[in-house]
Amino acid sequence: MRFSRFAAIMRKETRQAIRDPSTLMIAGLLPIMLIFLFGYAVSFDPRQFSVGVVVEQPTGETESFVASLRNTRYFEIETAPVRKDFETLMAAGELDAIIILPQDFSAIALRGEAAPIQILVDGGDPNTAGLVGSYIELLVINWLEQEWLDRGQPPLAPLVSIEPRVWFNAEISSRNYLVPGSVAIILTIIGALLTALVVAREWERGTMEALLATPVGPLELLLGKLVPYFVLGLGSFMLSVFVAVAFFGVPFRGSFLALSLAAALFMLCSLGQGLLISTLTRNQLVAAQVAVMLAFLPAFYFSNFVFELDSMPLALQLFSYAIPARFLVSTLQTQFLAGNVWAVLLPDLAALAIFAIVIFAICALFTRTRLD
């Protein structure tokens, strides 16, 4: 290992990165695009649901029930005397749920018996269906309680007041965990995809062959190629954190230093993956496809970034431990929303460090200064 040769490769790589508009696009523009995408366009927060209420016989009670539904911001309510039209609308996907208040609703409810309300939910989207179902249930109970209190009678059920408080993401805004999580995706793309492309390009254009015929050693080549993209990746990381906090108002409660350390370790994993892919494929097109398959998609699906790992089958949950992004996402989300939780941070850092070491060991094994 001689410093001057390492520095020569590094200088060359930096120049090429700066001159190649696609590199700067991937490192500068893509992070901002992704953050804005996850910040604005993608949201898992409840929207307004369309609910049709069938009132078979209007009474004071049914009116007060419908009014209580209307008072929440979650529902857009329509009423009708029969259910036929609503069924058609639900089949067309324009209604999320139908609530049917039968003829004897008032009478039964006021007798203190279980009022038979039928709730029909569109199960086409199970998430929405579950959400709508439980909201309506909750509203019905609230309304009943209120009705009994209004009449000065003791409520049906023992009075337990539930006052939920949400910690860490008080507004329950999905943006607050999507935006930090997207940083992991950005670093995966810069590390794996960009590196895979630039190294494969050298093989394709025959410059690698010329380089290998000089006294350059494998370590000088490896490090000289990685350092510029490592720096580029950390730059994108800081840009992303800045945009997340400054534009989207995502709270940042942890230590920036600790998060940077995790990001740096993760960056090493991605770079190593990219290098490995391009060394084995030696072709830009194949390298890009493999990088998407082996680095980007797993980071997207198995990192707890969008898809909750807890709700996946055990086998996939176990598989997720083989994905470095999983450990970065958990650190990102805690560092942003909860703060320095050492019990999360330390295992994550350790895992990322192990990944980095293993990937680089494999890289060193495959990086030869020969063509075969």
Add this chain to the structure above:
Amino acid sequence: MVALVTIEGLTKRFPKQAEPALRSVSTQIRSGHIVGLVGPDGSGKTTFLRLIAGLLRADEGGIDVGGFDPVANAKEVRARIAYMPQRFGLYEDLSVEENLNLYADLRGLVGSARKATFERLLDFTGLAPFTGRLAGALSGGMKQKLGLACALVVTPELLLLDEPSVGVDPISRRELWRMVSRLTDEGITVVWATAYLDEAEKCETVLVLSEGDLIFDGRPADLAARVEGRVFMIEGIEGDRRYVLNKARQHEAVMDGTIQASDVRLLLNENAHAPSLASIGAGDEARLQPVAPRFEDAFIDLIGGGFRAESPFAGGSERSHDIAIAVEARGLTRMFGSFTAASEISFDVRRGEVFGLIGPNGAGKSTTFKMLSGLLKPTSGEARIAGVDLRTAASEARARLGYMAQKFSLYGDLSTLQNLRFFARVYGLTGVRQRTMIARMIESFALTDKLDENSGQLPLGFKQRLSLACAVMHEPDVLFLDEPTSGVDPRTRREFWAHINAMVTNGVTVIVTTHFLDEAEYCDRAALIYRGQMIALGTPAELKAQAASSTLPNPTFEDAFIALVEENEAVNAP
């Protein structure tokens, strides 16, 4: 003189290939020589160079470079050698100076020594005015010089050049040769891989590779001496020289024959008597003139003679009686942005003529070619095939033409037979006619053994044969061949030309591009394209006559090309 490189029983195999790329090659490379490494594509030249550079590991045998093993002592060997791979190994997005700096850094050349070396190299290569220019913006010849300069930042003991002259114009080729000869005066040993046999002729020693075997190792003159007295030129032919060649090729005394402008060159078998000129239809005025053998004659002798069978296309039905002028180019101009790739190119090609578009890569011959065949729309000017304007009736015109692209453009994942069937259908051949034509192609191009192989896996010669088969299956009146013989061995080149000549005799018109300047001599007429301009048009004999001078009474076509380019530049100089 001492041997710098000693090679013993060198064998290299690649996975998934039945035959080894190199088979027990043993030789010595002596200090201070230019050694030509000669052979067609796929003969093992690049593998040989890579093994010496330690970029590949040998399966059997050993290499010794100045006392070191290239793999075990990679550091020591790489400090002593310089290697210029094909396409020169330059970073196109770095400038001339940055490329030089990179290689100087990697080889530890610093301080005032670097400054002095750069000055010397830039002066030597003539690149001094272009140090700030990106390597990608250089011409082919300049790239080649920069590649050489990068390889020479530290004076090596051994310089390995892998086909440095491919795709470079003849003038740059000559300059490069002069530069490299000067290096050997400084004691540098050079291995120069090439597919051009005329370059091999100028080397001190040559290694001739054929399908992985070293078939000759020695001085080119010694090889040429083997055919001394067996090479003749038939001059003053009356009538069709293709007919004479075809007759002569099949005569038992003749080992090889080629057309050379208006004459026919023959290589006779050992101790054979030349055929009587009357028996091959050369006419009463024809003379048989003994000439000095060339390296190529000896090469053909070494590989057991040229293509001597009758082309299966001979004696086919007469075609395209209805036209006199097969192809017309009228002021063809094509701009790419502000760059003029082809400017005001006009000529006529008569029916049954072989017309050559000759010029270095990037000169505009492929652009012209594509405009003529209707693949590229001219910015201005027009092209007609058999009188049909390509702009108004492209598909009608296209039905009359066959096209063989420069790169292998068949479906690599389809088998040979599937490709033939596909192209037959594309050209509208059906039923009995389809079966007959496919069977004929298989027979004509000896594809029987390769029918079920994926065409992408075929050896280069077979790929080219299959490409030609797909282009001629529908019996076109006009055949466009874009560098049909690029990279193929001399025997396959002769086979191709035998087919072309036979088709032309039937009335087919052929337009061909080539960068083998000796092939230009096979044409009836040729247009020289240089920097987007047609700088000369005429028969090969006329073009050569234009370049003849008192110092060079019998110029080769390459001499003619260089003279015409220089003349053109002198006229256009400000």
